[in-house]
Every structure is written in C-alpha cells, then in structure tokens.
Amino acid sequence: MKPNKITALQYSTITFFLLNSFLMNVGYHKITTSSYNDSILDILLGGITILVFSFFIFHFQKKQKQNILDIIQKHFPKIIKVFFFIILFFLIGFTSIYALSILTSFVHYYILKEVDSIIILMTLVATTIYIVSKGIPAIGKISEIFFYIYLLIFIISFIGLIQYIDLSNLKPLFITDFKSHLTSSEIYFFSSITPLLLLSIIPMHQVEFKEKNKKLPYLLILLSIILVFIQLILIISVLGIHLTNVYQTPDMIIYKKISFLNVLERIEVVLAFNNILNSLFFIIMGVYFIKTIISYFLPKKKEHILYTLIAILFIILGNLIPIDTSFYLRINIILFIVFFFFILLHYLSKYIRSLLNTPRS
Amino acid sequence: MKIKLGILIILISLLTGCKSYTELNDLSIVSAIGIDYQEEKYHLIVNVIDGKLDDQEIEKSITTLESNKDSLEEAFHDIYLKSSKKLYLSHLDLLILTENAINQKFSEIIYYFLENSEYRNNFNVVLLTGDSLINFMKQNIQTEEINNLIKTNQKETGFCATKDFEMILKELLIDKNSYLSTISNTNQELTLEGFTLIKDYKIYQTLTKEESILLNMLQNKIQNAYLNQNSILENHTIITTNKNHISFRFVTTLSHNHNFQKETEYDLRQFLTKYQKEGYDILKLTEKVRKNNYSYYQQTPHLLSQLTFDFSFEITEKENYLQGDAIYETQ
Known part of the structure; x- marks a missing residue:
C-alpha cells in the first residue's frame, strides 16, 4: 500500500462503522416504540433503501475523485461555496457534538459511573483529535483493526444469548399500519445514510480500489444491516416487545444476561465496547470533516491551533447541547437534503457549462 | 517535544481508570433489600455483606441498615449516609416487599428499580407475611437461604417458583397483573406460603x-x-x-x-x-x-x-x- 492511501477494506470498514452509528445516536427504542415487532421488517425495508442510496453516493464519489469540499471550491462561485461550507460546518458540527454527548452519557451511565462526565468527555475528545490529526490512513487502519474486534464481540454476545431466545416473542407480525412502517424505516434510513455522507470527505484518489474489491463497501453495508437485523431479533426475542420498549438501550440489558458456564459473568462492559466503536468513528469522521472545512481558511502551519480550538469547542458544547433525538433526526434529514441539493446543483452546473461550450451549428 | 510532553502529562491525568476508583475492601455488597410502607413513609431495610480479613480467612458478616423516609430515593440516600462503605447494588439477590408496600406503592417501587442501571434484573422478588419487616431482616437470614428454599420447593413440592424482577416486569407490562412467591416468618420460622396474586399493582388474592x-x-x-x-x-x-x-x-x-x-x-x-x-x-x-x-x-x-x-x-x-x-x- 502506498503511503497516505487506504485500502478498499479500510474504506469499507469506516463505512460499516458510520452506518452502525445509528445504534448509538438513535437506537432501537425509537423504532420499536413506533412499529413494535414489525420493526424487524422495517430494518430490512430501511436497509434496502440504504443500499440503493449508497450506490448513488459511491457512484458520485468514484466519478469525482476529489473530496466534496474540493468540488465545491473548484466548481462553484464564492457565495455558494461559503453557503455550503457554513451549512455543512454547522450541521456536521451539531451531529458530531450530539454523538459525543450521547457517547459520554452512555459511558457514564453504564461503564464508568464513578467518573465525572466531563473527564469522560475530555478523554473522548482527546482520543478523537489525536486520531484525526494522524489523517485518513490512521483512521482507516484503526477501523480495520476494530472491525475484527467488533465481529468477535458480536459473535460472543450472540452465542451467550442463544439460551434466552424465545421466538414466540417475535409474534405477532404485520400489526402496525403503513404510516408506522414508514416512520420507523425512515428513522433507520436517515440516521444511517447521513453518517455515510461523511465519507465524501475522503477523496477517492486516496483509496486503493482494485477490480476485485469494487463490491466491498456494499458487502460491508449489507453486513451492517444484517447485524442490526440480528441484534434486533435477539433483543425482542429475549426481552419481549413490551420490555424492549421500556428501555432506552435494550441491547445493554440483554448483554447483562450473558454468562458462560456461570464462570464468565458480568461481561456487559466488555460487550458495550461495540456500542462505543459505533459512535466513535462517527465522531472521528465528523471532526475530520469540520477540521477540513476550517483548514480551507487557515494556513497549514497553524494546524495545532485548529485542533486545540476544535477540542475546546467540543468540550464546551458537548456539555451544553441537549440530547434530543428528534432534533438530531431532523438535522439528519436537512443534511441529507443539502447533500443531494449539492449533487443536483453540481450536475446542473456541469450540464449548463457543457451546453454553453457546445458550438452552435 | 515540550508540547508533546505537556499533552502527555495532561492525558495521564485524564486516565479515567485512575480517578474515582473504589477499593474492593471499601465496598459493601447489598444482598437483600426490604421495603415496607407505613404511615405514608417508606421503611427501607438493606442487608449488606461485609468481608473482613481475619487470620488470612475472609469472614462474612451481615449488617442491617435502616431508613424511614417519604420517598424511596430519600430513603436510599439516607442509607448511603449511614454506610461507611460504598453500597454495591449489582449483586442484589432478593427484594422483600410487605403487603402494605405492594398495596400502596408497588408501581413506584418497580419504577425505581427499573430506572436504576446499577441493579441487574435477575434478583428475586418475594412477599413477606406474618412478621414485621424489621424483625425479619434483623434475623440476618442469608439471602441464599431464602432463594434456595424457594428453588428447592419448586423442585420438590411444586407449590413455589422463583420469580425474578424481569419476569415480574414482563407480566406487569402486559396487563398490570402478576404473582409473587410468598414467605412467612412466624415464631422465627421461615416457611413458604405459595403464591400471592397481584392485580392492578395491588394484592388480589392468595393461592x-x-x-x-x-x-x-x-x-x-x-x-x-x-x-x-x-x-x-x-x-x-x-x-x-x-x-x-x-x-x-x-x-x-x-x-x-x-x-x-x-x-x-x-x-x-x-x-x-x-x-x-x-x-x-x-x-x-x-x-x-x-x-x-x-x-x-x-x-x-x-x-x-x-x-x-x-x-x-x-x-x-x-x-x-x-x-x-x-x-x-x-x-
């Protein structure tokens, strides 16, 4: 592998974690309270839509070769450029800080009860900033390593939960109306596809795609959807839908049950590492995006000032921004619209330019 | 280099594992909690296990802590004030409720345990009849003894069954009805009384x-x-x-x-x-x-x-x- 480049697998594992960030940022609670047992089907419905849209995202990226900010910089007039930069800065900044505060409260509530939230927040910010400062190649390598750990933890939790599965809890199916199906699959779709848009900050010339690796990102997206699907089946079949709806993070409740031969018990904190990973990569990519936006306006030598500024901003706002999932979902929808408006505008401007350049007969 | 060293020192101070830690010796393991409700006050009794190292052998002793307060949260805070060690709730094995507690505050009690992430949902819940809660708890009957009594009777006589918090919660969420194993303590003799039915968060009948x-x-x-x-x-x-x-x-x-x-x-x-x-x-x-x-x-x-x-x-x-x-x- 050439320096400053990432492999297709590393790129795909980042995709995998970004897609999984839905589990921490929104969680199963929103979906199951909307469509009960049918949420299992809604995950599949939302998953198919994600696969279709991810095809458009990757197609656009492969065609452009540059990152999204370079495209804006190159092809748009200054007013539109500033408009996009400001909008992206605020929207991605908000979603990243939201994810950070969710992750902090998760760690504080389930793992480090005795430790002050601010200490957890500062540690997470420091970790994120350090990884971001190392650039895309380091992010790629870390995500690949953690991908294998993630799979291992998932398999362990699956094996540990098999004995508690009661498939009758999955019944009845097809009980909610079309609107509920639409709501929950929409929640899954928007809270998963928007983090995927953060990939547009990685210029495609930095990714080593070989012919045989072309389908790898799609495979890992499919894997992420399947794992979410399996985990939801596990949660509902173990807890039942009524109890699932009571808890904000039902996945942690089922982890608490896992015990191997009555010897290896109370391992939920280890298993919760997967939840942390899901959120952490979203925050890392969000911070990387923001850092890249600001670096367009700052000289390169002042990067350490930039990182310090971002760290202070995240630590202060991470404590102030209220955790409101509905608002986060709305921001996701706006972000999705902004991205597709940009793509539309980009193709439109290209089309107009080609028309202007065509000699008249 | 100096900047890197500075960052490293700051990071070391942030190592979360080194801050706010509790030594194992400073923990009191909560094994049983008893709740009664009398004269509009919660009567909370907590049995904790303290391990003392005596002649290289760990000697277990049960301490009973007691509180009378308007709300369950207040009562727990009061218990914390009375304990010289940190209460470790994750090992709770048994929740003992009286008839008054169930008839007047069952939903609040359930909600309290549901909301607190420190508890695991696998502790058994029983109803105590025939004796005051404080008398029963002060007998220092080992939690294991009560749980084993129920478990053995389920196996041997069939008129009892262990019911953990999660199972009760699942049943209550369906139609607000459930049933609990009942223990009785008369003349300092612990006996099982079969099941007590609960309807709309109140005692309904005894089987x-x-x-x-x-x-x-x-x-x-x-x-x-x-x-x-x-x-x-x-x-x-x-x-x-x-x-x-x-x-x-x-x-x-x-x-x-x-x-x-x-x-x-x-x-x-x-x-x-x-x-x-x-x-x-x-x-x-x-x-x-x-x-x-x-x-x-x-x-x-x-x-x-x-x-x-x-x-x-x-x-x-x-x-x-x-x-x-x-x-x-x-x-």
Whole structure:
C-alpha cells in the first residue's frame, strides 16, 4: 500500500462503522416504540433503501475523485461555496457534538459511573483529535483493526444469548399500519445514510480500489444491516416487545444476561465496547470533516491551533447541547437534503457549462 | 517535544481508570433489600455483606441498615449516609416487599428499580407475611437461604417458583397483573406460603398450596409435586391456542395413578374458570392469543370470558420393578 492511501477494506470498514452509528445516536427504542415487532421488517425495508442510496453516493464519489469540499471550491462561485461550507460546518458540527454527548452519557451511565462526565468527555475528545490529526490512513487502519474486534464481540454476545431466545416473542407480525412502517424505516434510513455522507470527505484518489474489491463497501453495508437485523431479533426475542420498549438501550440489558458456564459473568462492559466503536468513528469522521472545512481558511502551519480550538469547542458544547433525538433526526434529514441539493446543483452546473461550450451549428 | 510532553502529562491525568476508583475492601455488597410502607413513609431495610480479613480467612458478616423516609430515593440516600462503605447494588439477590408496600406503592417501587442501571434484573422478588419487616431482616437470614428454599420447593413440592424482577416486569407490562412467591416468618420460622396474586399493582388474592401447584403445572414449572393423592415425578405442559380455544397437553410421569387425570382435569378447569369469571387472566392467555392470532384478538372484545379450555393427558406410570415380571428371567 502506498503511503497516505487506504485500502478498499479500510474504506469499507469506516463505512460499516458510520452506518452502525445509528445504534448509538438513535437506537432501537425509537423504532420499536413506533412499529413494535414489525420493526424487524422495517430494518430490512430501511436497509434496502440504504443500499440503493449508497450506490448513488459511491457512484458520485468514484466519478469525482476529489473530496466534496474540493468540488465545491473548484466548481462553484464564492457565495455558494461559503453557503455550503457554513451549512455543512454547522450541521456536521451539531451531529458530531450530539454523538459525543450521547457517547459520554452512555459511558457514564453504564461503564464508568464513578467518573465525572466531563473527564469522560475530555478523554473522548482527546482520543478523537489525536486520531484525526494522524489523517485518513490512521483512521482507516484503526477501523480495520476494530472491525475484527467488533465481529468477535458480536459473535460472543450472540452465542451467550442463544439460551434466552424465545421466538414466540417475535409474534405477532404485520400489526402496525403503513404510516408506522414508514416512520420507523425512515428513522433507520436517515440516521444511517447521513453518517455515510461523511465519507465524501475522503477523496477517492486516496483509496486503493482494485477490480476485485469494487463490491466491498456494499458487502460491508449489507453486513451492517444484517447485524442490526440480528441484534434486533435477539433483543425482542429475549426481552419481549413490551420490555424492549421500556428501555432506552435494550441491547445493554440483554448483554447483562450473558454468562458462560456461570464462570464468565458480568461481561456487559466488555460487550458495550461495540456500542462505543459505533459512535466513535462517527465522531472521528465528523471532526475530520469540520477540521477540513476550517483548514480551507487557515494556513497549514497553524494546524495545532485548529485542533486545540476544535477540542475546546467540543468540550464546551458537548456539555451544553441537549440530547434530543428528534432534533438530531431532523438535522439528519436537512443534511441529507443539502447533500443531494449539492449533487443536483453540481450536475446542473456541469450540464449548463457543457451546453454553453457546445458550438452552435 | 515540550508540547508533546505537556499533552502527555495532561492525558495521564485524564486516565479515567485512575480517578474515582473504589477499593474492593471499601465496598459493601447489598444482598437483600426490604421495603415496607407505613404511615405514608417508606421503611427501607438493606442487608449488606461485609468481608473482613481475619487470620488470612475472609469472614462474612451481615449488617442491617435502616431508613424511614417519604420517598424511596430519600430513603436510599439516607442509607448511603449511614454506610461507611460504598453500597454495591449489582449483586442484589432478593427484594422483600410487605403487603402494605405492594398495596400502596408497588408501581413506584418497580419504577425505581427499573430506572436504576446499577441493579441487574435477575434478583428475586418475594412477599413477606406474618412478621414485621424489621424483625425479619434483623434475623440476618442469608439471602441464599431464602432463594434456595424457594428453588428447592419448586423442585420438590411444586407449590413455589422463583420469580425474578424481569419476569415480574414482563407480566406487569402486559396487563398490570402478576404473582409473587410468598414467605412467612412466624415464631422465627421461615416457611413458604405459595403464591400471592397481584392485580392492578395491588394484592388480589392468595393461592392455596394446591392452587399454587396447579398454576405451576399449567406454566410448565413443575418437577416433583404431590397432587390429588398422586405423586408427580415429571411433568411437561404444552399450551396451544386456536382462536379462543386453549388446549393444554400434559405429559406426566406418576409413581401411581390414582384417578389422576379425572381429578386433575376437574381441578384445573375449576381453577381456570374461577379466575376467568373474575376477569383475571392468571396465565396471560389473552396475550398468547394475541401472539398467535392477532386478527382474532382484535375482533374479539372481552376475549378472556370467551376462552374455552381443553385438557389432554399422556400419563406414564413409573414401573414398579418389585411387582412386575420383568426382573424374573424366563427360559
């Protein structure tokens, strides 16, 4: 592998974690309270839509070769450029800080009860900033390593939960109306596809795609959807839908049950590492995006000032921004619209330019 | 280099594992919690296990902490103030509730334990009758002893069953009804009293020992039991639903069959129709119909009253080798 480049697998594992960030940022609670047992089907419905849209995202990226900010910089007039930069800065900044505060409260509530939230927040910010400062190649390598750990933890939790599965809890199916199906699959779709848009900050010339690796990102997206699907089946079949709806993070409740031969018990904190990973990569990519936006306006030598500024901003706002999932979902929808408006505008401007350049007969 | 060193020093100070840690010796493990509600005040009693190192051997001692407050949170805070060590709630094994606590504050108590992530949902919940909570808790009966008593009786007599917090919560979330194992402490003697039914978060009825065995039998929780002059050695119950028709199939091994089928079928029918008439879904059968036939469930108002029961038995009598011919070889 050439320096400053990432492999297709590393790129795909980042995709995998970004897609999984839905589990921490929104969680199963929103979906199951909307469509009960049918949420299992809604995950599949939302998953198919994600696969279709991810095809458009990757197609656009492969065609452009540059990152999204370079495209804006190159092809748009200054007013539109500033408009996009400001909008992206605020929207991605908000979603990243939201994810950070969710992750902090998760760690504080389930793992480090005795430790002050601010200490957890500062540690997470420091970790994120350090990884971001190392650039895309380091992010790629870390995500690949953690991908294998993630799979291992998932398999362990699956094996540990098999004995508690009661498939009758999955019944009845097809009980909610079309609107509920639409709501929950929409929640899954928007809270998963928007983090995927953060990939547009990685210029495609930095990714080593070989012919045989072309389908790898799609495979890992499919894997992420399947794992979410399996985990939801596990949660509902173990807890039942009524109890699932009571808890904000039902996945942690089922982890608490896992015990191997009555010897290896109370391992939920280890298993919760997967939840942390899901959120952490979203925050890392969000911070990387923001850092890249600001670096367009700052000289390169002042990067350490930039990182310090971002760290202070995240630590202060991470404590102030209220955790409101509905608002986060709305921001996701706006972000999705902004991205597709940009793509539309980009193709439109290209089309107009080609028309202007065509000699008249 | 200096900047990097500075960052490193800051990071070291942030290492979360090194801050706010609690030594194992500074922990008090909460093994049992008792809750009573008298004169509009919660009476909270917590039994904690303290381990002391004595002559290189760990000696366990139970300490009882007590508090009387308006709310459960206040009472717990008061308990914390009285404890020199940090209370470790994750190992809670038993929650003992009195009749007053259930009748007046059951939903609040359940909600408190549901909201606190420190507890695991696998602690057993029992109802205490026949003695004041403080007398009972101060006897320092080991939690394991009570839990084992229930567990052994489920296995050997069949009129009791362990019910953990999660199971109770699941039942309450369906229709606000559940049932608890009941313990009684009279003359400092701990005995089991079968089950107490809960309806709308209040005590509804107490089951007799025979009724408790029937309930366990219907729920496939029996291993050994004595019912209608028959000794049950093994039982497996299968419940199937077809619209409002509920079929129970019992695969039972008996030591001797003394008219078991006829008498048990009569008892089971009486038992189920009694609660059906009272509008109390003791087996959560409407939930079973909801799961298996949702459209029928939706179309049928007052489903519980329309349920019909059918019982079938597959009885095997355990062979008495001394009376049979099998052991004598024939040429």
